[in-house]
Amino acid sequence: MSARVLVIGASGGIGAALSEALRARDAEVTTLSRAADGFDVTDEASVNSALEGLTGPFDAVIVATGALEIDGAAPEKSLRTITQKAMLDQFALNAVGPALVLRHAGRLLPRDRRAVFAVLSARVGSIGDNRLGGWISYRSAKAAVNQIVHTAAIELSRSHPQSICVALHPGTVETPFTEKYLGRHPAVPPGEAAGNLLRVIDGLTPDDSGGFFDWAGKAVPW
Template sequence: MSGQALVIGASGGIGGALVKALEERGLRVQTLSRSVDGFDITDQASVDRALGSLKGPYDLIIVATGALEIDGAEPEKTIRAISQQAMTDQLTLNAVGPALVLRHAADLLPKDTRGVFAVMSARVGSIGDNRLGGWISYRTAKAAVNQVVHTASIELARSHPHSICVAMHPGTVKTQFTEKYLGRHPATEPSEAAAHLLDVIDGLVPDDTGQFFDWAGKAVPW
């Protein structure tokens, strides 16, 4: 991997680890985040203003934004616990936000050489892998962003045949994002998760575009 990368959500646990890992691999990294740049992925004007001012192309674009809790609304244990506001907030941040960024993909990726656009999703967004129920709003938002990525990949391939657009599951990572929910589940440090993700990205080819991969490079069922 070489060239120039863009990491959106760079101030988060996974985002920050990805920035560090990319820089260690010799890439020039441009970052965007709410806390540092005032970048609001849920606001179209903010997204358009920030991405419209960038000077690409970027060989790699990673969207590492997202949240499991928004404004204190915890993942629901049952469908009876959903609220309109909580579900709307989840869809806005975890699905609409990445879609707003993907609107700019064709302008930011190289047209005649390999480029990768990766969106951090989650295995719980898999419909085929859902055997436990619960977490309805978060699951729905991640399932929605998977559809956004898959659809965008089809359109992007028409003008950028060497580009790869994928959803990725980073695994359970020890961050502020997940600390309340780790429990008995094994979790990895952000630096380890970043290394795994970049190894998978390194191995992607254009035929992989539109797919959903985990941190080990295995396909996740839709």
């Protein structure tokens, strides 16, 4: 039987590449996105309507939504440039949105076999690995989603003992999401990033649930 996978944020660079790579594996892929379905991860009613209309369970759910720049608000270079709107927008998309999806994890995932719920995070959300400062709103929102994922993993382990709930850092990927910020940072095409992420997902066990891993499968400090 082919795997059933739900990809949320499938119109983005990484989400689209993940969907394509999964179909190449003969997985049965269900996709949701703002562009194709009007799915708005920042709107509770939109999330509930879309997810309650799906028939599970899924062997994997991948949340690939997110943005570094929202409504033209670039990442802050200093504390002096923090604004309430920009910070709230970051939390709504990068933290609250995945949390709203995770509310449905109990119904979307099987209870009797291995299943993975993966949320794309970012290394800059690591508090322990923050040496440069800046990007306060984005960093904070990603740190928040890491906590959300870790907490969700604890709860899911009680009802879904074979479930794996993780945050994943895809590396720097060449997408419209990052093109203004690549600079001298090495980046990979979306297809390569998708392959890396799927290899990490393939290798996860329930003992890894609640963890934060990079594209190579290495643990990222909280």
